Amino acid sequence: MSEAKVSRAEWGTRFGFLMAMIGAMVGVGNIWRFPFVTGENGGGAFILAFLILLFLLAVPGLIAEVALGRYAGKGVIGSIREAVGSGGLVGLGLVVVLVNFALMTYYAPLIGWTLYYMLHSFLFTFTGSGFEAGAFLDAFFANPAMMIAMHTVVVAMMAGVLYAGISNGVERVVTFAVPALVIALAAMAVRAVTLPGAGEGLAFTFTVQWEYLTFSDTWIAALGQALFSTGLGWGIAITVGSYLREYDDVPLGGGVFTAIGEASIGILAAFAIFPLVFAYGLEPDAGAGLAFVSLVQVFPEMPGGALWAILFFTGFFLAALTSGIVITEVLTTTVEEETPMNRGQTVLAVCGLIWLFGLPSAYSVEFLDFADLVFANWGLPLATLCIIVAIGWFFGPERLRVLSVNQNAGIYVGSFWNPIVKYVIPAVMIFIMGFFAWENFGEDIMIAGMAVLVTFPVVGYLIMRYLEGPSQPRDAVGPAGGDD
Amino acid sequence: MTGVFEMEVEAWIGIGVAIVMFWGIASWALVRTLRQEDRKVELVGRQKRLDTYSPAALDDLREFIENNPEDPYVEDAREKYNRCVENLREIEEYYYDWTDAEVDSLESL
Structure with missing residues (x-):
């Protein structure tokens, strides 16, 4: 084992750790999805439901993940091994790694779209005469060489940052990029709310319609937002937590700040975007098209539109890029620990594979959409379930609470936390996967999702069983201390 | 509008x-x-050095050690407990809201 593998990196500052968490969790969905989902589901009532679920599920779940990472001082597979012992069950960690890898194969090309738009914002393309937003996007999608080129540049950028390491690479980028994103959105928000007609957008998003709290759809939408936007159970929090320093807190920064801070950026995006959408008569439910088509049409009509386009697409790109970097760090950390490769070799291998397997999504938007639907609906909940089961049912929440959660903690976490981690979050994850299956019953994405649910755990188990031999649970004398 | x-x-x-x-x-x-x-x-x-646990958290840790003597993690828990107690005895200023009387009443496990 090399010297580099003996000494483990740490975050240089507390702020760096916090920004890494936020940078990972804030992605493109915060900007184009959150404001619309809020407006469609009762505005302020949805926000209340979302807040309740954040505190009930996301904050406890993130605390559990960061605490396990800090306790084990390892990436995903090493931390899962700490929880379940050696053997095939370590495959739970491999499932998380495989899901993250699959996620990055279509997320990297998507970051490439944001890079393309950011570059064109600096070229003042969107405010040029005769510019057509729809035709511009169609031309981009019809140009696979350009999409692959953007994908390649993004992967190379991520590799460069990751190669520089945790403190010199990832931390330096996120401590600049996340505040820059907030400033960009805040500047846009100030401009947007002062436009004539801005009130309609704010009213759509924030008007409290209390009756929505009695609708199951509101709570399911809030549940999806609370689980997916916070990146709970994707291995990000384990990995970021594994680089914490000796005296660092877990629950206040890794739990409360991360979950609520990440959601706050969605709120800021609502102030920045929805007044524009309504002031200029755009369709609020355009999803990805909102950013890449609808808003692009607005900039030429705004005074100083070229500057606002630069601000928006730079923020958009930074949100996407920081998520990509930290998600790829999940893979890099684990692969480096589990193989004889050093960091440089690992970054090259991981990013090379992401580039290679990302080519289909870079080439075809339809393939990207399909992969996104399959992994968002089933792959990511499966990863969350693997991590939470490892913590709740193998390591034991009470053990983790006394050994890691409350050590050097900024807030005290009581034993009420144990059943949430052991029972509530796993039950919710199973419910949400079942709900998605019921909603898409018999469709291609449901069949592909079921294939992921079956093959990933089986492959993970068999590979780790082969590599590690028969299961050797660390807890040879029963789960007394780990039970709640 | x-x-x-x-x-x-x-x-x-x-x-x-x-x-x-x-x-x-x-x-x-x-x-x-x-x-x-x-x-x-x-x-x-x-x-x-620092006190690494608040009074409530250290109390939970002590209960865990006493209630789970066969737990595979109990040695690690004991080490963490004793280290916090040792730190509390040696430092002049506490990070958490410990009182001197509480610290005096602590015993290593």
Whole structure:
């Protein structure tokens, strides 16, 4: 084992750790999805439901993940091994790694779209005469060489940052990029709310319609937002937590700040975007098209539109890029620990594979959409379930609470936390996967999702069983201390 | 066209809730955790060590050790407990809200 593998990196500052968490969790969905989902589901009532679920599920779940990472001082597979012992069950960690890898194969090309738009914002393309937003996007999608080129540049950028390491690479980028994103959105928000007609957008998003709290759809939408936007159970929090320093807190920064801070950026995006959408008569439910088509049409009509386009697409790109970097760090950390490769070799291998397997999504938007639907609906909940089961049912929440959660903690976490981690979050994850299956019953994405649910755990188990031999649970004398 | 100041009261309530409950809590958590960090750095710089558990958390840790003597993690738990107790006895200024009487009553396990 090399010297580099003996000494483990740490975050240089507390702020760096916090920004890494936020940078990972804030992605493109915060900007184009959150404001619309809020407006469609009762505005302020949805926000209340979302807040309740954040505190009930996301904050406890993130605390559990960061605490396990800090306790084990390892990436995903090493931390899962700490929880379940050696053997095939370590495959739970491999499932998380495989899901993250699959996620990055279509997320990297998507970051490439944001890079393309950011570059064109600096070229003042969107405010040029005769510019057509729809035709511009169609031309981009019809140009696979350009999409692959953007994908390649993004992967190379991520590799460069990751190669520089945790403190010199990832931390330096996120401590600049996340505040820059907030400033960009805040500047846009100030401009947007002062436009004539801005009130309609704010009213759509924030008007409290209390009756929505009695609708199951509101709570399911809030549940999806609370689980997916916070990146709970994707291995990000384990990995970021594994680089914490000796005296660092877990629950206040890794739990409360991360979950609520990440959601706050969605709120800021609502102030920045929805007044524009309504002031200029755009369709609020355009999803990805909102950013890449609808808003692009607005900039030429705004005074100083070229500057606002630069601000928006730079923020958009930074949100996407920081998520990509930290998600790829999940893979890099684990692969480096589990193989004889050093960091440089690992970054090259991981990013090379992401580039290679990302080519289909870079080439075809339809393939990207399909992969996104399959992994968002089933792959990511499966990863969350693997991590939470490892913590709740193998390591034991009470053990983790006394050994890691409350050590050097900024807030005290009581034993009420144990059943949430052991029972509530796993039950919710199973419910949400079942709900998605019921909603898409018999469709291609449901069949592909079921294939992921079956093959990933089986492959993970068999590979780790082969590599590690028969299961050797660390807890040879029963789960007394780990039970709640 | 509805201007911001022409919005109905329900919209203003929603905006207020969103700002206070999200940006308010996030800002509170950020400021609090960064101040705690400063305090820890200052104490470690001066005393070379810190109390690593609050009174309630150390009490939970002691209960865990006493109730689970066969637990495979109990040695690690004991080490953490004893280290905190040792630190508390040796430092002059506590990070958590310990009283001298509470510290005097602690025993290593």
